[in-house]
Amino acid sequence: MISYRWCDELPVDDRDEVLALVRRAAEYDAEAGFSAIDPRDLDARPSEGERVWHLPIRARRDLSVRPEVPWVVVAYLRLAVDVDGLGAVQFVVDPDYRSRGIATLLVEELGLDTTGDGGWAGTGARTLRAWSYGSHPAAGRLTTRFQVPAVRRQWTLLRHLSGPWAEPLDPVATEATLSEPVPVAAVAADMAEVAAATAMPARHRDSLSRADDSGLAITASLGGVPAGYVRLDPALHEHEELRAARLGALVVSDRASGRGLGSALLVRALVALRDAGAQIALMRIDPDDERAVRMCRLLSFEQDEAHACYQVGSIGRETNDDLCQVLTGSPAAGSVL
Numbered sequence: 001m002i003s004y005r006w007c008d009e010l011p012v013d014d015r016d017e018v019l020a021l022v023r024r025a026a027e028y029d030a031e032a033g034f035s036a037i038d039p040r041d042l043d044a045r046p047s048e049g050e051r052v053w054h055l056p057i058r059a060r061r062d063l064s065v066r067p068e069v070p071w072v073v074v075a076y077l078r079l080a081v082d083v084d085g086l087g088a089v090q091f092v093v094d095p096d097y098r099s100r101g102i103a104t105l106l107v108e109e110l111g112l113d114t115t116g117d118g119g120w121a122g123t124g125a126r127t128l129r130a131w132s133y134g135s136h137p138a139a140g141r142l143t144t145r146f147q148v149p150a151v152r153r154q155w156t157l158l159r160h161l162s163g164p165w166a167e168p169l170d171p172v173a174t175e176a177t178l179s180e181p182v183p184v185a186a187v188a189a190d191m192a193e194v195a196a197a198t199a200m201p202a203r204h205r206d207s208l209s210r211a212d213d214s215g216l217a218i219t220a221s222l223g224g225v226p227a228g229y230v231r232l233d234p235a236l237h238e239h240e241e242l243r244a245a246r247l248g249a250l251v252v253s254d255r256a257s258g259r260g261l262g263s264a265l266l267v268r269a270l271v272a273l274r275d276a277g278a279q280i281a282l283m284r285i286d287p288d289d290e291r292a293v294r295m296c297r298l299l300s301f302e303q304d305e306a307h308a309c310y311q312v313g314s315i316g317r318e319t320n321d322d323l324c325q326v327l328t329g330s331p332a333a334g335s336v337l
Contacts, residue, residue, distance in 0.1 A: 002106065004106070010056070051081045057075040075103070086126070087127060128311065133305070159282075160280055169267055175259070176256065190219050195208050197227075217231050230247065230250040231250075234276035239280060245278035245282070250283075
């Protein structure tokens with residue numbers, strides 16, 4: 001048995017429990033190579049026209065049926081609904097309560113009807129999208145049990161930076177001027193200018209602009225005008241018993257596209273991660289982006305994991321309308337079931 005209640009702002013007591021759960025899950029999932037909810041998402045301000053809902057899910061400790069056992073937060077769902085009714089779902093279960101039917105029970109109780117008055121569960125969401133990272137068995141149940149289709153894929157790619165499988169990192173010739181790695185906050189304006197000079201949908205530009213300012217960025221300019229950037233995080237973590245670091249979004253303006261700038265930025269970022277002590281670099285890409293896949297293959301990246309975005313309902317747009325020519329290290333919406 002579970003208990004839950006939608007709220008547009010977490011009460012103080014609930015917030016403390018949810019924050020503890022999210023932090024515990026983030027640490028647990030980082031070791032497994034998954035993506036969990038960022039603790040900062042709990043207090044993130046909605047973008048213009050967006051509404052955010054919070055759903056703490058409680059159960060009796062250890063799923064006991066004894067009435068004297070206290071209720072505790074065992075899972076948390078965050079739903080961001082935009083002006084078109086597109087709901088981005090982030091969902092995480094406490095590591096101690098995974099594979100115990102929490103997600104399945106929640107779906108069975110809430111249902112997946114987005115067509116009624118008020119949208120899904122009265123939240124206004126007419127379409128739901130949720131990411132599942134890696135090959136967690138709960139993700140498969142969305143399709144096999146609830147007939148929820150996967151509408152988008154991502155790959156995590158791996159590139160060896162040192163050791164016997166590492167290929168040389170030769171600089172890529174480019175007419176652009178590349179910066180050294182600098183804090184993201186120092187070049188946020190240049191990054192926004194690059195994103196604005198692309199044909200990517202406004203939704204994706206907004207997602208990039210809302211990204212946190214942690215880590216570093218390498219920027220590129222042509223004739224003094226910002227033309228591209230790549231984000232990187234040199235903080236090391238363990239992946240397959242090797243020291244790993246992550247690459248984030250890589251964006252090139254439309255006027256600079258096709259001139260080798262993306263490859264030049266990637267190589268410069270890989271060198272920076274190698275110099276920071278990383279043995280491997282990890283990044284995510286859209287496998288349908290043939291140019292991005294080809295570029296990464298030529299730079300000796302290998303596929304490490306596959307991820308899927310599941311969708312319920314339709315808002316009358318192509319399901320891939322907000323997929324753009326951008327390599328992204330952190331999708332805007334994610335879930336760990």
